């Protein structure tokens with residue numbers, strides 16, 4: 001049994017990873033300021049500390065075996081409108097966390113990075129060797145933290161793994177996706193299916209893809225969680241391993257809407273609107289490195305299964 005600090009463990013991915021750590025028999029402390037997470041998202045059995053990552057020094061001591069760092073501001077649009085918030089929360093906050101880890105002698109870190117570090121890809125599937133040229137402040141701040149972690153590994157022997165997620169989806173029992181306001185495709189399509197929004201707006205159908213809509217690599221949040229536990233085992237002192245996490249296959253916006261129709265059996269009004277600024281046409285991962293270095297194999301790659309788990313969570317949250 002090991003003891004881990006999970007920052008952002010009241011949020012979507014953090015809560016699912018915390019639940020997996022507990023199920024694997026580990027001890028978990030969640031540090032979350034509840035700015036976007038929910039108290040009830042913290043899994044039963046985890047210790048909860050309400051606070052910012054800048055306060056990690058008050059929580060961390062030598063009894064911790066590692067940190068899994070999810071706490072971040074993560075809305076792409078907001079990051080462009082309010083960049084200082086992103087540099088402060090994501091970069092300055094991570095710097096404080098990493099300093100606190102060193103002071104406490106906690107030398108293992110798994111960091112929640114993102115496909116947004118690559119920006120518009122030169123080719124797909126995207127490998128970790130691809131050029132990193134983020135097209136928004138969110139991606140730029142996550143990339144900056146990746147660089148910070150690399151230098152900390154080299155200078156001070158941190159054992160670190162960054163996991164670059166593609167489009168996280170699905171749910172794990174009581175833990176699922178809840179953003180306010182919602183901006184992600186699958187939860188928005190559910191809102192249309194539930195009659196809580198008039199329609200789903202498809203952001204552009206004139207992209208160079210077979211049906212003209214954007215293609216993304218959707219990955220089940222529980223598969224993502226598996227990778228975090230494997231990363232804790234794979235982390236080596238003085239090394240910073242960066243791995244993409246995706247299924248390696250893409251689905252268009254129309255294909256996602258069709259999947260939601262199949263899974264829910266509901267009608268979904270669709271309106272094609274203009275492109276959303278900054279959306280690349282196709283983002284698909286090469287996760288070869290995660291397969292090779294972590295021994296990770298996604299167990300739930302089927303889109304309808306991913307959507308079905310997310311739908312079950314949504315129905316439970318909405319009480320119907």
Ligand SMILES: O=c1ccn([C@@H]2O[C@H](COP(=O)(O)OP(=O)(O)O[C@H]3O[C@H](CO)[C@H](O)[C@H](O)[C@H]3O)[C@@H](O)[C@H]2O)c(=O)[nH]1
Nearest residue numbers: 114116167183184185186188201202203214216253276279
């Ligand atoms: O109402 C909507 C919402 C989304 N989309 C489309 O659906 C696809 C998926 O959009 P999401 O907003 O769900 O996801 P993104 O691919 O934009 O975002 C992902 O990549 C981002 C970086 O590029 C961030 O990392 C983000 O957290 C992550 O979910 C995109 O083509 C988008 O244009 C629509 O057509 N209509």
